[in-house]
Amino acid sequence: MNNLIEIKFRLNGKETKVKVKPALLLIDMLRDELKLKGTKPGCLEGECGACTVIIDGDAINSCMYLAINADGKEVTTIEGLGSQDNPLELVQEKMLEHGAVQCGFCSSGVIMTIKAFSDKMKASGKTPTREELKKSLEGNLCRCTGYVKIIDAAEAVYDDQPS
Amino acid sequence: MCFFGGFAAEKNTPLFFLRPPEAASKRTSYFEHVPNSNKMKKELKYIGKAARKLDGKERVTGQAVYGHDIELPGMLHATILRTKYPCAEILSIDTSKAMALEGVECIITANDIDVNNISYKRDHPILKKGTVNCERDEIAAVAARTKEIADKAVQLIEVKYKVKQGIFDPFEALLESAPRINEFGKGQEQFGNKNIAEAFHYEHGDLETEKAKSKVIIKRRYTLPRVTHTCMATSNITAEYSNLNGRLTLWSSTQVPFLYQRDVAHALKMDPSKIRIIQPVIGGGFGSKLDMLPFEPICALLAMKSGKPVQLLYSREEEFIASPTRQAMVIDLTTGASENGKFTFREVDIITDNGAYTSWGATTPFVMMQTFSSLYQIPACKFVSRAVYTNNPFAGSFRGYGNPQATFSLERNIDVMAEELGMDKAEIRLLNANYKGEVTGQGLHYKSCGAAPALETVIEKSQYHKKARAPKKGRYRRGIGLASMLHVGGGAKIYRSDGCGTTLKLDDYGYLTIITGSNEIGQGSETVLAMIAMEELGIERDKIKVINSDTDVKPWDVGVHASRTSFVAGNSMLGAIKLLKEKLTKKASELLDVAACDFVYENGMMRFNEKEIKIDKVVREMHFTPPHELCEVNYFYEPPSQFQDKQFKGDVSASYAFASQAIEVEVDTATGVVHVLDAYVSQDVGRVLNPIGLQGQIEGGLATGIGYALTEEMIYEQGYLKNPNFHGYKLLTTTDMPGVHFYPIESGDEEGPYGAKGASEAPLIPTAAAIANAVANAIGVQFFSLPVTAEKVLLALKEKQKTILVH
Ligand code: FES
Ligand code: FES
Numbered sequence: 001m002n003n004l005i006e007i008k009f010r011l012n013g014k015e016t017k018v019k020v021k022p023a024l025l026l027i028d029m030l031r032d033e034l035k036l037k038g039t040k041p042g043c044l045e046g047e048c049g050a051c052t053v054i055i056d057g058d059a060i061n062s063c064m065y066l067a068i069n070a071d072g073k074e075v076t077t078i079e080g081l082g083s084q085d086n087p088l089e090l091v092q093e094k095m096l097e098h099g100a101v102q103c104g105f106c107s108s109g110v111i112m113t114i115k116a117f118s119d120k121m122k123a124s125g126k127t128p129t130r131e132e133l134k135k136s137l138e139g140n141l142c143r144c145t146g147y148v149k150i151i152d153a154a155e156a157v158y159d160d161q162p163s
Numbered sequence: 164m165c166f167f168g169g170f171a172a173e174k175n176t177p178l179f180f181l182r183p184p185e186a187a188s189k190r191t192s193y194f195e196h197v198p199n200s201n202k203m204k205k206e207l208k209y210i211g212k213a214a215r216k217l218d219g220k221e222r223v224t225g226q227a228v229y230g231h232d233i234e235l236p237g238m239l240h241a242t243i244l245r246t247k248y249p250c251a252e253i254l255s256i257d258t259s260k261a262m263a264l265e266g267v268e269c270i271i272t273a274n275d276i277d278v279n280n281i282s283y284k285r286d287h288p289i290l291k292k293g294t295v296n297c298e299r300d301e302i303a304a305v306a307a308r309t310k311e312i313a314d315k316a317v318q319l320i321e322v323k324y325k326v327k328q329g330i331f332d333p334f335e336a337l338l339e340s341a342p343r344i345n346e347f348g349k350g351q352e353q354f355g356n357k358n359i360a361e362a363f364h365y366e367h368g369d370l371e372t373e374k375a376k377s378k379v380i381i382k383r384r385y386t387l388p389r390v391t392h393t394c395m396a397t398s399n400i401t402a403e404y405s406n407l408n409g410r411l412t413l414w415s416s417t418q419v420p421f422l423y424q425r426d427v428a429h430a431l432k433m434d435p436s437k438i439r440i441i442q443p444v445i446g447g448g449f450g451s452k453l454d455m456l457p458f459e460p461i462c463a464l465l466a467m468k469s470g471k472p473v474q475l476l477y478s479r480e481e482e483f484i485a486s487p488t489r490q491a492m493v494i495d496l497t498t499g500a501s502e503n504g505k506f507t508f509r510e511v512d513i514i515t516d517n518g519a520y521t522s523w524g525a526t527t528p529f530v531m532m533q534t535f536s537s538l539y540q541i542p543a544c545k546f547v548s549r550a551v552y553t554n555n556p557f558a559g560s561f562r563g564y565g566n567p568q569a570t571f572s573l574e575r576n577i578d579v580m581a582e583e584l585g586m587d588k589a590e591i592r593l594l595n596a597n598y599k600g601e602v603t604g605q606g607l608h609y610k611s612c613g614a615a616p617a618l619e620t621v622i623e624k625s626q627y628h629k630k631a632r633a634p635k636k637g638r639y640r641r642g643i644g645l646a647s648m649l650h651v652g653g654g655a656k657i658y659r660s661d662g663c664g665t666t667l668k669l670d671d672y673g674y675l676t677i678i679t680g681s682n683e684i685g686q687g688s689e690t691v692l693a694m695i696a697m698e699e700l701g702i703e704r705d706k707i708k709v710i711n712s713d714t715d716v717k718p719w720d721v722g723v724h725a726s727r728t729s730f731v732a733g734n735s736m737l738g739a740i741k742l743l744k745e746k747l748t749k750k751a752s753e754l755l756d757v758a759a760c761d762f763v764y765e766n767g768m769m770r771f772n773e774k775e776i777k778i779d780k781v782v783r784e785m786h787f788t789p790p791h792e793l794c795e796v797n798y799f800y801e802p803p804s805q806f807q808d809k810q811f812k813g814d815v816s817a818s819y820a821f822a823s824q825a826i827e828v829e830v831d832t833a834t835g836v837v838h839v840l841d842a843y844v845s846q847d848v849g850r851v852l853n854p855i856g857l858q859g860q861i862e863g864g865l866a867t868g869i870g871y872a873l874t875e876e877m878i879y880e881q882g883y884l885k886n887p888n889f890h891g892y893k894l895l896t897t898t899d900m901p902g903v904h905f906y907p908i909e910s911g912d913e914e915g916p917y918g919a920k921g922a923s924e925a926p927l928i929p930t931a932a933a934i935a936n937a938v939a940n941a942i943g944v945q946f947f948s949l950p951v952t953a954e955k956v957l958l959a960l961k962e963k964q965k966t967i968l969v970h
Contacts, residue, residue: 037232038225040446042395043479047889050395078225092223096215099855102687102863104222105395105446111223134897141889143395143447146862147897149855 007071012080020067027051029067030077038078038108042141049140052109053077059116061139078108081115091115091157098153102144110140114154127158209698210917213855217690217709218444218683227444230399230416235472238401239268239306241465242313243458243475244320245485246295246302249882250329250554253292253302253322261305261319266312269469270320272303276464281430281455284360286347287520287557289430289457289464295324296344296519298882299485299556301457306465306473329554329882333493333516336551344552345519354549360517361525361550365532365811367604368543373508377499379583385572386948389491389516389877390870392561393894396446397477398486400459402466411438411463416445418452418682419722420714422658426455431463442682442712449867450560451487453724454522458485483887487559488877490524490550491516494572496535500580504591506542509535509573513548518557525550525558527565529657530650532811534569537603538614538649539595544604554882560724562864566650566928567871574646574932575947578939588631588645588936589622596647597821599910606812607819611920613847613908614821618647620845620906625825631940641840642941643827646929652849652920653817653912654727654802662801663731664718665739669747669794671786673767673779674706680720681732683711687856688728692736694853695916699740701764702778718797729852730818733916735800742796750785751776803914818912818920822846824865826901826933830941835957837938839869839901842930846905849912849920860923861905868930870895873950 004019011034020029027044030036030053039062042050046064053062054076081089088096091114101107117136121128128136133154134147142150221227258270273292281287291300303320307313330336336344336358343357350359374380401414411433417423420440428435445452462475477485492515499507511532517525528548536544581588597603599612621627622645630643654661666678675696683689689709696707711717720732744762747769752759755774762769767778782794807813825843830836842865851857874893878885886892911918935946944959 031232035234036225037228040229040396041231042397043889045479045888045890047479048395082224087224088220092220095223096219099213099216099859101216101219101222102859103395103445103447104219104227105229107222108225134900137897139896141395141894141896143393143449143867143894144863145859146864146866146903147895147900148862148903149859151897151900 005068007068009070009072010074012076022066022068024067025063026053026065026067026070027062030062036077036079040105040108042105042109047141049113050106050109052112052140054112054116057116057119059113078111081111089115091118091153094153094156098149098156100145100149100153106140106142110137110142110150113137113140114157118157121158130155207698207917209694211851211854214690214694214853216687217693222444229396229444229446230401230414231396231476233401233414233443233474235401235403238472238474239308239465239469240310240313241304241306241462241473241475242310242317243301243461244303244317246291246298246300247322248295248324248326249298250327251295251324252327253295254325255323256303257321258303260321261316264312264316264319266308267305267316268308268471269306269465270303270316271461271464271468277432278460279430279432280347281426281457281460282521283523284348284521286345286360287457289460294346297554297556298884301461304461304465306469331553331555331879331882333514333551333553336553344554348552350552358552359549360521360552363528363532363546363548363811365536365605366545367536368508370508370510370543370545373543374499376501377507378502379580380497380499381576381580381583382495382497383576383579383947385494385496385575387492387494387568387571388949389488389558389879390875391483391486391488391877392447392449392451393482393892394447394449394451397479397482398458399476400462401472401474402463403472404463404467404470406470409437411467412441413438413459413463414441414443415459416442416448416452417455418448418724420682421719422722423455424714427460427463430455430460440714448723449562450564450724453560454487456486479889480887483892484556484884487522487524487561488556489561490527490558490565490568492568494568496572496576498576498580500584504584504586504594506539506595508543509541511535511546515548515550516555516558517550517552518555519552520557521550522557522559524560527560529811531565531569533605533607534566534573534649536605537597537607538573538647540597540601541604555879562867563924563928566648566924567868567931570646570648570928571932571935571949574929575935578936579945589618589627592618592645592647606807606814608814609819610914611818611847611849611910611912612821613910614647616908617821617823617845617847620908621645621823621825621843624904624906625827625841625843627825630827635941635943638833639829639831640941641827641829642937642939643825644933644936644938644940645823645825646932646936647821647823648925648928650820650925650928651816652820652922653730653914654804655816656802656804656806658721660801661721661727661731661804662799663720663735664797664799665732665735666718666797667739667743667795669743669778669782671779671783673702673777673782674708675700675702676708676710677736678710678717679732679736680718681711681728682720682723687853687859688732690856691729691733691852695733695736696740699737699764700743700778701766701768703767718799727921729919730915730921731800731802733919734802735798737916738800739796739798742798743794746785746792746794746796747778747781751781754781754784817914818849820847820920820922820925822925822929824929824933826930826937828934828937828941830938830956832942832960835953835955835960837873837934837951837953837956839934841902841904843904844906844926845908846922846925847908847910847920848922849915850909850918851907852917852919857907857922858905861926862903864923864926865903865930866895866900868927869899869934871927871949872931872934873952876950
């Protein structure tokens, strides 16, 4: 029951060691044990995307992912974006510029989804179409914005890309 | 966002049933109480230009602290035990096994607490004993060291029930033979039927004469579903109690902190001032946080009994089951028109499913009647509505406050009427549209009115006529529909005050702190207030702080509802700025040795002709030289609206918002799926304050409206919710959104800040009607109920095929 397993992974660029129960969900490890509260619990049922984090480049729902499976991986949460000198990354800037944030509860998840997708696209030198961008964000529910501005922000991330 | 009824202190009677001692005081317009009187003509630097959200950075970095993120030292976690059956007698409750569980600190049932019933009808016990009346009912609550322990303990509580047959249909509940559902309901005494929770009756004009004049009379029944807010952050509260001074602190996501403070106090039999409400960042409101609900005093009671802070967070399933909904209702609407298409009368009879208890939602007819009586010119109107107790969960308030339902029936009805008359659907609306200067049958005075311009705009921009007349053939058929709406745009005088207080502090370094009564629930009110300060005082954005989340600190405000915040808080802000400027002017004139005059405020400077001085220097001089004053002011703005009389007549809002939508859809006749292609939205917003914020409100509202039209429905069977998750309850996603084309109408309201009026509820109100009208245009099938699901479309197409074959 109380068997703790030690896992090692890179969290927001730092080597991290944590002892966790085998059944612990990644979202609970992040929020409750590591106190990284930026990852949001919208449903805990894999339906809303508010809890999205990036693992080895892929956006995943941290409420559907066991913490122990992060062992050996690279985990990025919303707290891992930006830096001390430059607190906002491009995606975050674009979200603000395009008014894509209202209550903001979905925003961490939305930003991580856009980030993972755009990193992949940029690595392969592609600029996605608006339809592809919509598809990439289909798993992120937002009740406030009606998505238009979120899609605008996602699109604007590629503004400086040669198309 | 929404309306609510106010209380008379002595009686449980909403204030709008009482004739006010004196009606509205003298009108003062914005231009009178703000210095630069030709504000509308003045070139504005910030107002009307896109501004980023003031509190946006915290929200995009994960640093904003929502209720779910609060952790207090020693905090316990709570879980509520809800009833197993929607209608039953409780025979016994045994908490002993749960109490024995390691880590459980406190358990409460109805027998352990001394409290008052809640809701404006006082018909809702916080914890139930004797009987349970709906799936949501709270029987006990546990506070434990961890959430897991609390969840487990709840399972160990043994409740014995005697199950009874519930009543889930309001029409059945109205029958003489039906049992009384809510034992605290006063329906028999007040309305002649034990199961009526609330009733409204309104009329104007001579109905019979108008009926006689009518060439066409259309009568239809409209059936509206139960839908819910699904705020992305589930309901939450954290409570802390100090037995040293008897003070209770609640971190709550209420939209109406001062009314909430009073409601919690009444529930817990405390002095309101001993309760401090702190609002963490709120993950969506939309009207759901207008009522105080049982979980909130329950959490407070657990904190008071355990002596430790307690947090209660809803799971998503619990959020679906136990948070408020929009009213399900049946609307019987009869309308008439003369030969030339002038509307003659409307007769409306509404039954709303109140559910087991009463919330502010029961007062939605107050708003609905305005749509029937005043959206278009109408010589006679009769409106009756009854909210009926059932064993369904109780409805609450939801963005639009009854208006999406009313507008659906009315705007569908107009299309049917136009067809009957052989008239153009755009033309009949324009013919009957209201104009500036109109005082409607209900007494609403349209000092500004963008009704016709909004309609004309969407008709033109959407190429309505061309699309409506295009041939409808093939598998994918396109159609276009129109609908309009009216909603209050300058608050609503329902409570004894509809005002908002503002305190401004300009400090020795030229930084401005705005302490406002109004609340930020994601809609962008902080940003608008900061923009006003930048415009009027020439202070840069980085030097402005907004404090708005603590009832111990901020001045009074009635809360976020009725699309009132920009209007009322904006005017309050302008009033406070005027006072601040008086102080600054006096000192600066002295320092610059000029006669007291109108200074220009720019880039942190005050300027008069060639002379100028830094604003912070003026403040320091004020502070450090005799007579030693701080540069701080307080202002309270009360809008000049009126209480309505017992007949619901009167100019209830300081301003009214009008909007029209033309929506184009494509129906796949093979699958029944309705796809919304483009939405043309035109809305009278008075004046655009922050275009980017406004556009966000339009798009967000529209998305909720499309969901209401096509996909969202809470499915109940025998009082149990069958789809309490996002898998079964379909919200729109990115791929469902149409192209949104927004055309604001700037009618320049004389009372509104810079001419602005409330805007945020309107965009979802006409959407479902416009979509159903578009579907009718595309496939020739008239839908009188929502949502228009693929199944319903397919079924209707089959029926239609049959009738074609038969005839
Ligand atoms: S919280 Fe993980 S998908 Fe909703
Ligand atoms: S901004 Fe509120 S849920 Fe997306």
